[in-house]
Structures are given as structure tokens and as C-alpha cells.
Amino acid sequence: xxxxxxxxxxxxxxxxxxxxxxxxxxxxxxxxxxxxxxxxxxxxxxxxxxxxxxxxxxxxxxxxxxxxxxxxxxxxxxxxxxxxxxxxxxxxxxxxxxxxxxxxxxxxxxxxxxxxxxxxxxxxxxxxxxxxxxxxxxxxxxxxxxxxxxxxxxxxxxxxxxxxxxxxxxxxxxxxxxxxxxxxxxxxxxxxxxxxxxxxxxxxxxxxxxxxxxxxxxxxxxxxxxxxxxxxxxxxxxxxxxxxxxxxxxxxxxxxxxxxxxxxxxxxxxxxxxxxxxxxxxxxxxxxxxxxxxxxxxxxxxxxxxxxx
Numbered sequence: 075x076x077x078x079x080x081x082x083x084x085x086x087x088x089x090x091x092x093x094x095x096x097x098x099x100x101x102x103x104x105x106x107x108x109x110x111x112x113x114x115x116x117x118x119x120x121x122x123x124x125x126x127x128x129x130x131x132x133x134x135x136x137x138x139x140x141x142x143x144x145x146x147x148x149x150x151x152x153x154x155x156x157x158x159x160x161x162x163x164x165x166x167x168x169x170x171x172x173x174x175x176x177x178x179x180x181x182x183x184x185x186x187x188x189x190x191x192x193x194x195x196x197x198x199x200x201x202x203x204x205x206x207x208x209x210x211x212x213x214x215x216x217x218x219x220x221x222x223x224x225x226x227x228x229x230x231x232x233x234x235x236x237x238x239x240x241x242x243x244x245x246x247x248x249x250x251x252x253x254x255x256x257x258x259x260x261x262x263x264x265x266x267x268x269x270x271x272x273x274x275x276x277x278x279x280x281x282x283x284x285x286x287x288x289x290x291x292x293x294x295x296x297x298x299x300x301x302x303x304x305x306x307x308x309x310x311x312x313x314x315x316x317x318x319x320x321x322x323x324x325x326x327x328x329x330x331x332x333x334x335x336x337x338x339x340x341x342x343x344x345x346x347x348x349x350x351x352x353x354x355x356x357x358x359x360x361x362x363x364x365x366x367x368x369x370x371x372x373x374x375x376x377x378x379x380x381x382x383x
Contacts, residue, residue, distance in 0.1 A: 075114075075116050075185075076159055076188045076326070076377065076380045077115075077186035077188070077189040077190070077193070078112075079119075079120045079179050079189060080100070080117075080193060081120040081167045081171040083162065083165045083166050084166045084193045084287070085097045085101065087162055088158075088160035088162060088163070089150075089158040094326070095195065096177055096328060097194075098366055099194060099363065099364070099366065099369060100194050100269065100360075101205075102370040103360070103369065104166075104192060105370065106370035106371070106373065107192070107374065107377065108154075111374075112377065112381075115377065115381060118176065120170070120172050120173030120176060120191065120243060121172040121175070121176055122165070122168040123168045123170075123171035123293065124172075124246075127175055127216055128211055128216060129220035130216065130223055131141070131202055131211075131212055131215045132203065132211065133202065133213070135212075136202065136370045138305055140167070140205065140264050142160070143164070144161060144163070145161055146161060147161045147309060149161070153206065153210070155204050156206065157208055157209070159210070166193075167211050168211075170193035170197060170211070170213050170382035171186060171189065171212075171216045173192075173193045174191050174359050175188030175216060175220045177190070177217065177359075177377070178220050178221045178312070178314075178357055179224070179225075180223075181355040181356070182221065182227070182355065184226075187354050187355070188356045188358070189356075189357045190317075190357075192365070193213070193359065195208055195210055196217045196236075196318070196360065196362060197210070197213030197215070197316075197361070198238075198243045198316045199242045200242040201241065201246075202242075202245060202246060204242075205309050207264065209237065209242060213359050214316050215247075215257045217222050217357060218241065218312075218314055221253065221312050221314075226314050227311045228252060228311055229253075229311050230252070230254070230310060230311065231256070231308055231310035231314065232255050232256075232315075232316060233255075233313065233314070233315050233316070233344055234256065234257040234259075234316035234318070235316070235317070235319060235340055235362070236256065236316055236317075236318020236319075236320060237263065237320040237327070237330050237362065238256070238318070238362060239260055239265060239266075239283075240259075240316055240361075241267040244257070244267070244274075244279055244297065247273070247279060248278070249275050250275070250278075251275055254278045254279075254280075254305060254310060255274070255279050256279075256281075256301040256304065257280070257281050257282070257316075258296045258297060259282075259290075260283070260284055260285075260286060260321070260328050260329065263286075267297060268281040269281060269283060277304070280300060280301045282296035282297075282300050286328075286329040287331050289330070290336050291372045293330065293332055293336055293341075294335065294336065297340055298343070302343055302347065306351075307348060310348075310352055311350075311351065312346060312355050312357070313344055313345075313352055315344060315346040315356065315357070315358035316364060317373070317376055318361030319337060319363030319368065319372040319373060320362035320363045321370040321374075322334070322363065322369070323368075325365050326365060327361065334368070337375050338375040338378070338379055341376045341379035344356065345382075358376065
């Protein structure tokens with residue numbers, strides 16, 4: 075069984091007019107997942123992440139600063155030039171992190187085989203002490219630390235196929251050999267990190283930067299020949315996915331020129347790793363993707379794979 079976790083509060087994060095990370099992104103995904111093809115998808119509301127869960131990744135002072143940054147209704151607060159929050163943004167961010175935690179609980183308890191957190195704001199650019207890149211809390215890192223603290227998981231892998239490098243996630247992983255981070259991403263592009271020589275403390279980071287317009291063949295080669303073999307050797311007990319769909323050829327913010335079929339392919343490959351090492355346990359969380367039609371199409375393909383449909 076695959077569990078879909080989301081919450082209406084994630085639509086209440088309003089970064090302002092003309093911002094690419096807009097509520098319509100999530101609305102488009104949820105509309106696509108209402109198709110009869112997804113009738114067997116189990117559904118649950120994402121809980122609020124607790125301070126205890128967040129402070130496994132972020133310092134207490136950071137968490138309190140974020141919670142205290144909530145602007146008044148109808149007003150906005152600028153975290154950085156790209157990261158703007160509204161009155162509803164903090165609840166959305168707490169639900170986004172809470173969704174990944176709940177997904178981990180579901181797969182570790184056997185209530186679900188796989189889980190997908192359809193949430194916003196995204197998380198992979200949030201370092202332990204610096205928000206940015208549309209991100210407030212690092213949702214996938216919070217989920218990974220929860221798996222270790224609450225379920226005794228020894229090795230957790232986070233795989234990131236968003237078109238932007240998840241420097242926030244890497245900052246958590248690179249100092250801890252019990253974690254693994256693998257990423258393909260366009261370079262040069264925000265945030266300018268993720269070179270191939272960034273390998274972590276114990277070879278537990280695998281980055282493959284790709285040039286604009288690399289396309290399907292180079293993307294599949296990067297994963298199939300470089301990242302997946304390293305992931306296989308790491309033998310994760312839980313697989314967590316930063317599922318960004320902005321490498322799609324239709325996306326307005328980047329130029330990696332992938333097809334929807336590429337997202338289905340990498341989803342199958344990651345599920346196969348989970349089957350080999352983690353009893354099939356895989357939790358995926360939405361990151362980027364800014365063309366609404368492409369986002370809905372690619373997310374649907376991803377979730378179909380998780381459902382083994």
C-alpha cells in the first residue's frame with residue numbers, strides 16, 4: 075500500500091503574486107491524484123511536526139526564530155530574496171515536515187509500503203541554521219533523523235533528483251556516515267554547490283552536476299553508473315526521496331530537458347534499491363517543479379511507480 079500525506083494548510087503558504095512556488099503547484103498535483111487511477115492510494119492528513127522532531131536537524135534557536143517569523147494576516151515577511159512567507163506559511167512548513175515524519179512512521183510500522191508527501195514549502199535547501207531557496211525546514215532530513223531516533227534505523231539514504239542541488243540536506247548528511255546523499259542537478263544553477271568532489275566524511279555523498287540540456291541519456295547514466303552503485307554499497311535500511319520535478323523539459327526555472335518517463339525510471343530504480351536493502355520501505359517528499367502540467371504529469375508517474383501500478 076502507498077500512503078499519500080498532505081494537508082490543506084500547505085495551500086495556505088502564500089509567497090506572493092508571481093512567485094513560482096505557488097499554491098497552484100500542490101492543487102495541480104492533488105487534482106491529478108484524484109484520477110480513478112489512484113483510487114487505491116491510501117490518504118491521510120499530515121500532522122504538525124513537533125519541536126522535538128525539528129530540533130533533531132535544526133537548532134532550537136532556529137526553530138523558534140522560524141515559528142516567531144509568522145507575519146500578520148495579509149502581510150508578507152521576506153526571509154531572503156526568494157523565500158517569502160505569509161501568515162499561513164509556518165503551519166504549512168510544520169505540516170510539510172510532519173508529513174515526512176508520518177510517512178516514516180507508516181512504512182516503519184508496516185502500515186504502508188511506500189509514502190508520498192504532497193506538501194509545500196519544499197525543504198532541501200534549508201541547512202540546519204539557514205533557510206532559503208523557498209525552504210524553511212529540511213523536511214527529508216527531519217524524516218531521516220526521526221527514523222533513526224524513533225525507529226532505530228541504522229542507515230538512511232536520501233536521494234534527490236530535483237534540478238537544484240540540495241545543499242541543506244548535504245550539510246546534514248556529509249558529516250554523518252550513517253546517512254547517504256545522492257543528487258543529480260543542473261550546474262551552473264542555484265545554489266552553486268554539489269560538485270563531484272564533494273563526497274562527504276566517508277564517501278557518503280554522491281553528486282553528479284549536469285550541464286544545461288543534458289537530457290535523458292546523461293541523467294540516466296549519472297544515476298545508473300555513478301550514484302546507484304554507491305547507494306547499493308551503502309545498503310540503506312530506509313530510502314527517502316527528494317522528489318523535485320523541475321528537471322522536466324517544460325520547467326521554466328531550469329534546462330535539464332528530462333521527459334516524464336525519466337522520472338518514472340528513476341522512481342523504479344530507487345524502489346528496487348529499497349526492495350533489496352530496506353524491505354521496500356521508501357518515503358518520498360515533493361520538492362520543486364514549476365510548470366503545472368508537467369509537475370502533475372511527472373508526479374503522477376512517480377506515484378504510480380510507488381503504488382507498483
